[in-house]
Amino acid sequence: MQGYKVYGAHLGPFKTPAKESDAGHMPPEFNVDQQQFLEKRQQGKAWTWSAIRPSVVAGFALGNPMNLAMVIAVYASISKELGIPLRFPGKPGAYHTLMEVTDAGLLAKATVWAATDPRCANQAFNINNGDLFRWNEMWPKIADYFGMETAPPLQMSLDVVMADKEPLWNDMVQKHGLAPHSYQEAGKSMSVYFLIEVEWNLLETVAETLLADDEITSVYQMSGGPHLHVHALMDDQEHVEKYLRKLQTVEGITNPDRGKGVSGPCYMNSQFWEVSGQMETKDQLEQELRRIEKWEKDQKSAWFWEKWSRLPFMLLDRLTPKVIQDKLAEGLGEVGRFLQTGGQYLVQRRSILKRLERTHSLLGSGPEGSRAPEPADGHDGGDGAGLTLAEAANLPLAVMDSVADELTASRAKLAAAQGATTGIGGVLTLAIDIPAVLGLSLKVLQEIAVCYGYDPRDEKERLFIV
Structure with missing residues (x-):
């Protein structure tokens, strides 16, 4: 039994x-x-292997955060009880x-078929319902089934918004005479995997x-080095963090969270909501902080020297020709216009x-499927079809930093070339250089803002840039 991780669904x-x-x-x-291990071992043997690859599974099983039908049913029932649409x-894209979805009953039949039909020997099979759909078409039908209104998509972390809903769930069980299943059975758990050394x-x-722990559902040895692939329900x-600390005390584990990941980093597994690569861990974000x-801290020490460095410029101001001062005034005017409307920059x-x-594609996420059309109202922060500004804000920091560094290096070379060219003519060409450098500075700062998901068209962001 495999899954769509074979195609990079977890990446x-x-x-x-x-x-x-x-x-x-x-x-x-x-x-x-x-599969590669089995293919090699099977050569010249009488036995055969078969691999089954379901998509997101939907069925009636309780307590399984991978069950899409249960996830939606609980989420919709609680939303309706709260009187909200x-x-x-998930993410906009x-x-x-x-x-693609796989019915649990179909998966069961396919498993028996692959194990008993000789024609399935030594092959892998995708198992899904075959009826492709988009959430923007399916979601209104789901709402209609529950007798609910819909509202525009709103990305949220379900592990946060659903964390306090257990009392409400218990009240719903009593109020509607539901079968006495606990909130945990209804799906309040996370599907987590660890790749440990x-x-x-x-x-x-x-x-x-590890297998003796209640949280652990499976442990496999990875090929190559001494690695274990561990799956758990948290x-x-x-x-998750508490269990990671526990792993640090287990004799024989040299790296307890190498490649740690969460299949759906929120309530009841949301891998079918996601469209971006694995995000940073808490430790990585704290390191960035x-x-x-x-x-x-470094800037505070720099401010002292900055005050002393102003003295030469005060003297220079008295000796600066009027043409240069006029250009500086023009530059300040452009800064004002930029603050007000964005100006020409x-x-x-x-x-x-x-x-x-x-x-994002080069660093681990496939290019196909990552481009999503903009919402119909066009207010998604983008400039056409493709990745939107809102989606960019949720990219991994490694992607943001890579593009920002690339832009910074490119613009630095441009500024150096421009400065060398305009410096040849002395004071006269220096006057031309002032507004040019200002424009380049404003543009590169805006580009860096976009890299991290901020909108330069927002007046507050323009003020921050200046």
């Missing part, structure tokens, strides 16, 4: 509908490793992406230790968003 957007002939992705990935909680001589001991993010705090965000989209 980010991938082509739908998926085909068994689709190109592979960068290892490690347990399903791929396992049914909103699609996911609302328009082609989806262990010592070779203690590999089996570590695996047995209550919330706090539970420490970098910012260090930069701020507003950048076209589409080119930056395309760079982000391309870099």
Whole structure:
């Protein structure tokens, strides 16, 4: 039993509908490793293997956060009880992406078929219902089934907004005479996987230790180095962090959270809402925060020298020709106009968003499926079809930093070339250089803002840039 991780579903957007002939992705990935291992061992043997690859599974099982039908049913029921419309909680791009679903009954029949029919020997099969759909078409039908109104999609972290709903769920069970299933059985859990490094001589001991834990559903040995692929069901993010600390105490584990990931980083597994790659961990974000705090601290010491550095410029101001002073005044005027309306310096965000989209693909998320059409009202922060500003704000920091660094280096070279050219003519050409440098500075700062999901058309952002 495999899944769409074979096609990179855990890494980010991938082509739908998926085909068994689709190109592979960068290892490690347990399903791929396992199949390659079986293919080699099967050579010249009488036994055969078969692989089944379901998409997102929908059925009637309780307590399984991978069950799409249960996820939607609980989410819709609680929304209706609160008297609010049914909103699609995923990312904007996911609302328009082609989806595949696998009925649990169909999966069961396909499993028996692949295991008993000789024609299935040594092959892998995608198993899905075959009726592709988009959430923007399906969501109103789901709302109608529950007798609810819809509202525009609103991205939210369900592990946060659903965390306090257990008392409401218990009241609903009593009020409507529901079967007495707990909130946990109804799906309040997270599907989590860890790729951990262990010592070779203690590999089996570590695996047995992990399997004894209630949270763990499966442990597999990865090919290559001494790695274990561990799957678990957790209550919330706090539970995940607590378990990671526990892993640090297990003898034989050398790296307890190598490649840690969450299949749906929110309530009841939301991998079918997602359209972007794996985001940063808490530790990574705290590391970024420490970098910012260090930069701020460095600036305080720089301010002292900045005050002393003003003295030469005060003297220079008295000696500066009027033509230069006029150009400086013109530059200040442009700054004022930029603050008010953006002036002539507003950048076209589409080119930056395309760079982000391309870099996102190169750093691990497939290009297909990552481009989503804009909402009909056009107020998504983009400049045309493709990645939107709102989606850019949710990209991994590695993607944002990569594009920002690339732009900074490129613009620095341009500024150096421009300065060398205008400096040749001395004072007269220096006057031309002042507004040019100002324009370049305003534009590059706006481009960097777009890299991190901020909109330079917002007056507050323009004020921050100045």
